[in-house]
Amino acid sequence: MNTSRTRQSFHDQLVALLPRLRRFARNLARNPHDADDVVQIAVERALLKWEQWRSDTRLDSWMFKIVRNAWIDELRARGRRAQIFLAAEAGEQVGEASLERESQLMSVQSAMARLPQEQRLAVSLVLVEGLPYKEAAEVLDIPIGTLTSRLARGREALQSLLAPGAVP
């Protein structure tokens, strides 16, 4: 049947996308195990509504958005636990800043981890995942102007974190 062939191709494309979904989810959730959990939830949700995906649009953008929404739901569901966790994380970052200053080289990943979430996601979608601005704005549910300003600020912060000699 035509439908089953279409669905098979959807499965195949989904499997091929998994490494990128995990990479995006890691930038979203920070903790790689949470990232895999959220990818799994997103994949299950996508399969429930795969027929809503229009094959003339990008599957990666569609999936990134489902991953992002799944993560937001997950944070809500965790409620208070998540708040405690996030507070602890923020404290950890403060402590890390002085520690990092001592090291000469900062990896790109640790520099990314220092960005505020909204800038990190803009950078992650456009510069790492290669989405056009319009698609990235759509994934994050924000106007394109907001996306470009987050992207510009994130870039600026990364430039100064990664520039040789910028770290005294």
Place this chain on the structure above:
Amino acid sequence: MSLSEETLMAYADGELNPEAAAEVETAMRDDPKIAQRIARHRALRATLQQAYAAELALPVPDRLLAAARAAPASGVDRPTRLPRWGFASMAAALLIGIGVAFFAWRHVEAPMIQTAGGARVAGGALDRGLSTLLSGESVPGSPVRIGLSFRAKSGDYCRTFVLVNAASGLACRHATRWEILALAPAPAAADSGYRTAGSALPEAIVAAVEARMAGEPMDRNGELEARARYWQAAPP
């Protein structure tokens, strides 16, 4: 010449319309500084692409592959909407809910030490702790503490752990699981809790660590990077 940084960034990303792009190109010819700023944006993009490329080669866990290949839970012939529920089905749903809650609880309480293929492997809270905690961190309610992390001579990542008041051990990451290579009961609890993780380790664990460790224990940055790679042995 006042071209905003956002405009130059958009040019570097190929996001400007032809007219705006032509304007930037004219400005670039007149002012080498503008060309430099654009080059900086392009270089950052290349740096990020390169830094994140390796993550695509990480092995994908089976559970995700299975999820992506699974038939959708609501098959073609089943209605996409839930049926209206009467009292009987509500009662049934409540029972199912209790069952699910119990199952979830059981799942959380999965044994921390399991056997798989003849090897002892970490499960439940221990598996999660080994994979997610940095040395010295702890999660409220979890007995798992991590002592130190290091690269074994085999290239694998290994970590010592303490299960508070119960045991301590050494686990090394093989493929997708933590194999427990040494395990010892906790020393008498007389004055436990005030010693450092290192000095609290029984002799047997220390010996197991010394037999395997290549180089120095990892620092915090090393742990962060290893965790981001799911503790998969990286090429040396």
